[in-house]
Amino acid sequence: MQNSSAQQLSTNQRLNSRKFSMQSSKDSRKMTYDCIVIGGGIVGTSSVYHLTMRGKKTLLLDQFPLPHTRGSSHGASRILRSSYDKPLYSHMTVEAMLLWKKLEQETKTKLFRKTGILVIDKAPYEEFEKSCKSVVECGGQYQEISPEELERRYPGVMSLPVGHRIYMENDAGTLKADKALISLREQIKCFGGLIQDEEKVQHIFPGEIVTVRTNKRTYKTKHLIVTAGAWTSDLLKPLGMNLPLSVERISVCYWKERVPGSSKKLPVFIDYSQDMYGLPCSEYSGLMKVCEHSGVKITHPDKRDATFNQTKDLNFICDYVRENLPGLESKPAIVESCMYTLTPDSDFVIDTLPRYPNIAFGAGFSGHGFKMAPVVGRILGELVFGDKLSYDITSLSAKRFAKYSDSSKL
């Protein structure tokens, strides 16, 4: 009985949503939206998904044709794990895992692949110990293994120096990033949300009703969420919010297995001793993804590829692969680019403009924001509509960077 009324509700919701979608595509210039979200990466798309599901008339804008590879959310895979040194993130990740499962069920698309994760560190094992503690706090389990045991389990594939500590956590794995974005967009369209790509927002005029001017049109909205990734400062600075964000170009490297299939059983790994991580073959057959968790600072995201000196930038990671992953060839077969938008403390910044609480923003995901996007997207919606927040995000507030803001505009 409960099921059939839920189905009925969902059918009515879809019909109403379609009506809104048909009307709004005709009148998109005249109507006032409940919310506009700028930025169709994983965070903005997740925000629009939640708001659309709540029945809010929502519009997602992106400057590029979707999907694109110019931001931070492209590519086939991301790591999903719950062990974090900050309890807030651990709790968000545990919930995010459930929300990813829900999206899998809604769209009948497999998004998560359970591979387990190897967490590696050298003396004084700081990250290792924080990470173990966090697994237990989240109700998970881990098993410590020695470098000798690692070599026995994955012969000829991974080899680490004696003295390194390693643990295996079973519940972690990889997320199909591209497919996650496609699934979210499908659900948004199905429930009547609007997506306009190839529209670059050029000006935001704040007020009780916010005016958003793009290179094509002008829109009105009661609420605005800015999730513009590496371009966040271009949009927030003119509004007086000068966040200390820096942008790095990350080289995403894929390495050919010397013996095809040899790294198939290797889980995801994070090696804190050298700031490296790796994922089993998924995007390209026979190629394993191994990357450094840092990159080269760039002045502006539009200049991402302007100064790319591949040989110089890749020396460190080539040495790492040669020394620790003997099953892979010592030069990458493919190198792609992505960007991290970093805050000084590597923590996200999620807040509203002090003078305009109807304008929220989420940025600085510092290379670890994909997995938590379903939760962060919902929080941004709660924040901008003044609802009770499902998490205490005081520690992620922009106030910690107050000295950077121009108080005359805030």
Ligand SMILES: Cc1cc2nc3c(=O)[nH]c(=O)nc-3n(C[C@H](O)[C@H](O)[C@H](O)COP(=O)(O)OP(=O)(O)OC[C@H]3O[C@@H](n4cnc5c(N)ncnc54)[C@H](O)[C@@H]3O)c2cc1C
């Ligand atoms: C190589 C790499 C590996 C990673 N691995 C992991 C991982 O394993 N696990 C994990 O959790 N996270 C990982 N991350 C981090 C994660 O992918 C990012 O934190 C996340 O994708 C950030 O999403 P975003 O929506 O904030 O930004 P983006 O994806 O960059 O989206 C911002 C969007 O805003 C649009 N935009 C900007 N300005 C305008 C404008 N003026 N008008 C209209 N549109 C505009 C852009 O076109 C872009 O589409 C990784 C990141 C990289 C680069």
